[in-house]
Amino acid sequence: MTQLEIARAGKISPEMTAVAEFERLEAEEIRAGIAEGVICIPRNIHHDIPRPRGIGKGLSTKVNANIGTSGDFPNVEDELVKLRVAIEAGADAVMDLSTGGDLAAVRRTVIDNCTVPLGTVPIYETAVRAADGGSVVDMSEDDLFRVIERNATDGVDFLTVHCGITREAIARLQECGRVADVVSRGGAFLVCWMLANGKENPLYSRFDDLLDICRAHDVTLSLGDGFRPGCLADATDRAQIQELIILGELVDRARKAGVQSMVEGPGHVPMNQVITNIQIQKTLCKGAPFYVLGPLVTDVAPGYDHITSAIGGAIAAAAGVDFLCYVTPSEHLGLPGPDEVREGVIAARIAAHAGDIAKGVKGAMEWDREMSVARKKLDWEKQLELCIDPIKFKKFRSERATSAEEVCSMCGKYCAMKVVDEYLHKG
Amino acid sequence: MTQLEIARAGKISPEMTAVAEFERLEAEEIRAGIAEGVICIPRNIHHDIPRPRGIGKGLSTKVNANIGTSGDFPNVEDELVKLRVAIEAGADAVMDLSTGGDLAAVRRTVIDNCTVPLGTVPIYETAVRAADGGSVVDMSEDDLFRVIERNATDGVDFLTVHCGITREAIARLQECGRVADVVSRGGAFLVCWMLANGKENPLYSRFDDLLDICRAHDVTLSLGDGFRPGCLADATDRAQIQELIILGELVDRARKAGVQSMVEGPGHVPMNQVITNIQIQKTLCKGAPFYVLGPLVTDVAPGYDHITSAIGGAIAAAAGVDFLCYVTPSEHLGLPGPDEVREGVIAARIAAHAGDIAKGVKGAMEWDREMSVARKKLDWEKQLELCIDPIKFKKFRSERATSAEEVCSMCGKYCAMKVVDEYLHKG
Numbered sequence: 001m002t003q004l005e006i007a008r009a010g011k012i013s014p015e016m017t018a019v020a021e022f023e024r025l026e027a028e029e030i031r032a033g034i035a036e037g038v039i040c041i042p043r044n045i046h047h048d049i050p051r052p053r054g055i056g057k058g059l060s061t062k063v064n065a066n067i068g069t070s071g072d073f074p075n076v077e078d079e080l081v082k083l084r085v086a087i088e089a090g091a092d093a094v095m096d097l098s099t100g101g102d103l104a105a106v107r108r109t110v111i112d113n114c115t116v117p118l119g120t121v122p123i124y125e126t127a128v129r130a131a132d133g134g135s136v137v138d139m140s141e142d143d144l145f146r147v148i149e150r151n152a153t154d155g156v157d158f159l160t161v162h163c164g165i166t167r168e169a170i171a172r173l174q175e176c177g178r179v180a181d182v183v184s185r186g187g188a189f190l191v192c193w194m195l196a197n198g199k200e201n202p203l204y205s206r207f208d209d210l211l212d213i214c215r216a217h218d219v220t221l222s223l224g225d226g227f228r229p230g231c232l233a234d235a236t237d238r239a240q241i242q243e244l245i246i247l248g249e250l251v252d253r254a255r256k257a258g259v260q261s262m263v264e265g266p267g268h269v270p271m272n273q274v275i276t277n278i279q280i281q282k283t284l285c286k287g288a289p290f291y292v293l294g295p296l297v298t299d300v301a302p303g304y305d306h307i308t309s310a311i312g313g314a315i316a317a318a319a320g321v322d323f324l325c326y327v328t329p330s331e332h333l334g335l336p337g338p339d340e341v342r343e344g345v346i347a348a349r350i351a352a353h354a355g356d357i358a359k360g361v362k363g364a365m366e367w368d369r370e371m372s373v374a375r376k377k378l379d380w381e382k383q384l385e386l387c388i389d390p391i392k393f394k395k396f397r398s399e400r401a402t403s404a405e406e407v408c409s410m411c412g413k414y415c416a417m418k419v420v421d422e423y424l425h426k427g
Numbered sequence: 428m429t430q431l432e433i434a435r436a437g438k439i440s441p442e443m444t445a446v447a448e449f450e451r452l453e454a455e456e457i458r459a460g461i462a463e464g465v466i467c468i469p470r471n472i473h474h475d476i477p478r479p480r481g482i483g484k485g486l487s488t489k490v491n492a493n494i495g496t497s498g499d500f501p502n503v504e505d506e507l508v509k510l511r512v513a514i515e516a517g518a519d520a521v522m523d524l525s526t527g528g529d530l531a532a533v534r535r536t537v538i539d540n541c542t543v544p545l546g547t548v549p550i551y552e553t554a555v556r557a558a559d560g561g562s563v564v565d566m567s568e569d570d571l572f573r574v575i576e577r578n579a580t581d582g583v584d585f586l587t588v589h590c591g592i593t594r595e596a597i598a599r600l601q602e603c604g605r606v607a608d609v610v611s612r613g614g615a616f617l618v619c620w621m622l623a624n625g626k627e628n629p630l631y632s633r634f635d636d637l638l639d640i641c642r643a644h645d646v647t648l649s650l651g652d653g654f655r656p657g658c659l660a661d662a663t664d665r666a667q668i669q670e671l672i673i674l675g676e677l678v679d680r681a682r683k684a685g686v687q688s689m690v691e692g693p694g695h696v697p698m699n700q701v702i703t704n705i706q707i708q709k710t711l712c713k714g715a716p717f718y719v720l721g722p723l724v725t726d727v728a729p730g731y732d733h734i735t736s737a738i739g740g741a742i743a744a745a746a747g748v749d750f751l752c753y754v755t756p757s758e759h760l761g762l763p764g765p766d767e768v769r770e771g772v773i774a775a776r777i778a779a780h781a782g783d784i785a786k787g788v789k790g791a792m793e794w795d796r797e798m799s800v801a802r803k804k805l806d807w808e809k810q811l812e813l814c815i816d817p818i819k820f821k822k823f824r825s826e827r828a829t830s831a832e833e834v835c836s837m838c839g840k841y842c843a844m845k846v847v848d849e850y851l852h853k854g
Contacts, residue, residue, distance in 0.1 A: 071839035072829045180803045188843035195850040231799030271745050271785035297781040299795040303819030311741045318698050334827030334836040354724040358698035368726040372658030376607045392730030400761030402499050409761040412498035416615035423622040
């Protein structure tokens, strides 16, 4: 039985109990949220996850880190380093987006080393195999479903599948026109295949087959947004919202089939459209957990897209987004290395936490209060213990050391925290 | 005559014309905004600024970078490097917050090398001199006004003065209680002096003297928020708002005296209180230009406070803030070096620009559109030319080079931008 089926049967699984403990909530709240389809616990029955995580309504905002080989950097060992860095930095989930090397072998190696929920995008392996043999448009539907099945039996916890790219949606995309067309890699593969072969998207036409596979292994569907805007000018357009409507219909079907699902969202979005995007997803998809990439609030800052994403992600989290996909400083420029993975995870965690404070997630504000009490006391040991990234904390403290241990080198003996104490609290 | 007096006389100064050209607005719009007190052009009559900048309503959001020596790092040469880095990275203004070395000499050296508006905090020099001779609380009122006068005659364009810390405001601070008390360095010096000497704040009691000095040299007042919250738990409390009410009254007096003014704001603020903070400042201070530090939306991320500030700064800018003070990654840990200055300026510029897009500043969105057109064309030269930081752009492109020149190493030949083109636009 899937977590959704268990929840519907009124039972509480060990995973629900673990999630409730982590969130400091009652297990019954988690069960009710899963039964309603507004919370999911991505966990394949074949994958051992020591600390399962819940994603959805009323829970703390979670963070995903993408890793994966590319044609220019196909070495799986490099990806295992990034996997370790991502988990150490606090990623709640990881996606293997490999497109270089032996993809099935890379996936299995990553799963074996992944202690958090793992997601993949099966169309990548299907398309890369087809391209190696000739062209992406030579993919067969059976190839795609074989890869999906293998991902499920290998233990992948959630699958990104671009089921909402229908012929109808493509026609709307062509009609409305865009600056950046399709920027989702999986979306682009499907669009090419559909247009070249004159066929409907098999992830849509054979959605029931997909549900059968997911139910058998309790794989969570992550309904991908193949038409997410790739620049601010394309945001919240008819193509994007058309796909979202279709994804909403598929959420209904997944719920009926007992399959857990979440919905992916944009992308590049101007700040003044971010909240609108969250609200429209929540209505169209009946409160399904929402998983966003960014949103990036400007297009002009390659090298800093962890920051453009942290801005959009924080606003999105505050407005009800449940799951943030990190963006690294390398985005738009190259494949990230371990340093960029760390920066990306921390930036996304900052956004998630800032959003959690704003939306009143249980316990969120207490962390900041504890930190501030330690800061006021000039208790550097305690600050190190509480800060989001002890590695960075130690680096800055040691690089710019002060002659006075109790303060820092910015203000030295003129530290406001310190000077005001003597007078403000006496008498 | 000050810019405010010129504007009130219905005349358009060369500075107003320059600002209008930069903003792509009519000079008359700038003049009217200055006359009303909702726009300022910080420019001391003794300081040559090649490209004056306007700050306020309807203009693009500006960015300030703080530099300055400390007791542990008193070398002015280091600060000149940071000054150059800040201006190259696009800072619209710089503040010299030095507290180490010969402060008057440091200030004059910085002014001589500063091609953008320069701000200072005169209480620092006054307090440091007093502390060197004994204690901060030994400052004299005349010392303070002598330093202010010297700053004005030296050519400082805007002065941060914590005029709103009155005895009444301190009483309210003591009554409401705080986790982090006073975190403004200048505010802390004043509080100590006032409590130790049992006197009113001379920046308040002798505000007319301050206005006389500012009017004589067209120095813009930056009414400092000595009681800005230093942690989320203290945000938007009675002490902060009490001080803001007083600052609003002083804005009225400055306007009457023909002195340009802006108002400084927080600080550490939870995301869900940021917009409230902007709105309350705009009402209490009758639309005076608003200059915020951050706001930092969480306390737990030392080492990443350029990011916590970019989140709050972007939301603030979208809500009407006019001027963002950068925060560097070193904040709360040590004095920043040149690398941190660069990161801080770019993060604040990202926040400002994202906010400008959201609030519809003229020309803001066009930059993103141009960048996205270049990105879609895989035109890397044009992207380099348009991106916010070419140095970072080149670094990432060269470090993670791809075998195929036209794409990047993340997706290589599977670049979505590239693959979809062949099929989407044919027929």
